[in-house]
Amino acid sequence: xxxxxxxxxxxxxxxxxxxxxxxxxxxxxxxxxxxxxxxxxxxxxxxxxxxxxxxxxxxxxxxxxxxxxxxxxxxxxxxxxxxxxxxxxxxxxxxxxxxxxxxxxxxxxxxxxxxxxxxxxxxxxxxxxxxxxxxxxxxxxxxxxxxxxxxxxxxxxxxxxxxxxxxxxxxxxxxxxxxxxxxxxxxxxxxxxxxxxxxxxxxxxxxxxxxxxxxxxxxxxx
Numbered sequence: 547x548x549x550x551x552x553x554x555x556x557x558x559x560x561x562x563x564x565x566x567x568x569x570x571x572x573x574x575x576x577x578x579x580x581x582x583x584x585x586x587x588x589x590x591x592x593x594x595x596x597x598x599x600x601x602x603x604x605x606x607x608x609x610x611x612x613x614x615x616x617x618x619x620x621x622x623x624x625x626x627x628x629x630x631x632x633x634x635x636x637x638x639x640x641x642x643x644x645x646x647x648x649x650x651x652x653x654x655x656x657x658x659x660x661x662x663x664x665x666x667x668x669x670x671x672x673x674x675x676x677x678x679x680x681x682x683x684x685x686x687x688x689x690x691x692x693x694x695x696x697x698x699x700x701x702x703x704x705x706x707x708x709x710x711x712x713x714x715x716x717x718x719x720x721x722x723x724x725x726x727x728x729x730x731x732x733x734x735x736x737x738x739x740x741x742x743x744x745x746x747x748x749x750x751x752x753x754x755x756x757x758x759x760x761x762x763x764x765x766x767x768x
Contacts, residue, residue, distance in 0.1 A: 551741070559724040560745050566641060566710040566720060567749070571703055573646030578653025583683055585658050596654065603651040608644070608712050615644040616716035634719065641713035649706050656698040660691030693764045700757030704750045721745060 584596035603611070619640065664687050672682040692699075711722035725742045729735050 554724060554728055556724065556741070556745070559719060559721045560749070562638075562718065562720040563707070563710050564749070566638070566645065566713060566718070567703075567707045570642050570645035570649065570710075571706055573642065574649040574653050574702075574706070575699075577646060578650035579657055579688070581650060581654035582657035582661060583680075585654065586661055586683075588679060600651045600654050603648055606648075608648050608709055609715055611648050612641060612644040612712050612715055615640040619643075634717070637713075637717045641710075641716060641718045645706065645710065645713070649702055649709070652702045652705070653699065656695045656702060657688075657691055659698065660693075660695035661687055663694045664690045696757055696761035696764060700754055700761065703757070704754055707750050707753070708746060
């Protein structure tokens with residue numbers, strides 16, 4: 547029944563999808579959190595930069611960003627993202643950069659919404675005892691904010707998992723790229739589509755269920 551899968555590294559393609567998801571999720575979480583901190587910063591220049599970045603990146607299609615990282619950064623400006631001359635390695639790194647840069651804008655807004663749920667009095671009390679803005683953010687605000695936005699961040703992670711398919715546009719050998727190759731070579735379009743759809747459900751459904759449960763379990767009671 548699944549003879550059409552022979553000769554194709556389906557598990558390897560999904561493993562590439564998992565690596566893209568995990569690494570770009572970490573990158574977008576770090577950069578998105580920094581952007582959220584900038585957006586609530588008392589420094590106008592930092593607020594302006596973060597607002598401009600978020601509003602700009604959120605309104606650019608992900609495909610454009612991914613292609614720009616390859617054609618713009620790599621081909622025109624010569625950014626190789628490391629010393630490797632391997633085209634596949636460079637494509638993987640550039641895809642990570644594009645995915646992280648894009649989804650960081652959504653992480654930023656999710657974290658900022660969590661920051662807004664923390665009572666202003668807590669920040670004022672922390673400043674009153676001599677803590678700096680960065681200390682207030684790190685010690686008082688962000689721990690509560692992250693607990694409040696686990697579910698929104700889970701939605702961003704699920705979207706990121708599905709959006710890794712765009713990396714096929716610059717030659718990254720993830721699941722969508724292999725599916726395209728198999729559809730071109732095999733007369734089993736429906737079956738191939740069903741296999742890859744099931745694979746993405748296996749990746750995203752447990753993520754949503756686990757993080758949804760975690761969000762309810764760790765939610766701040768007010």
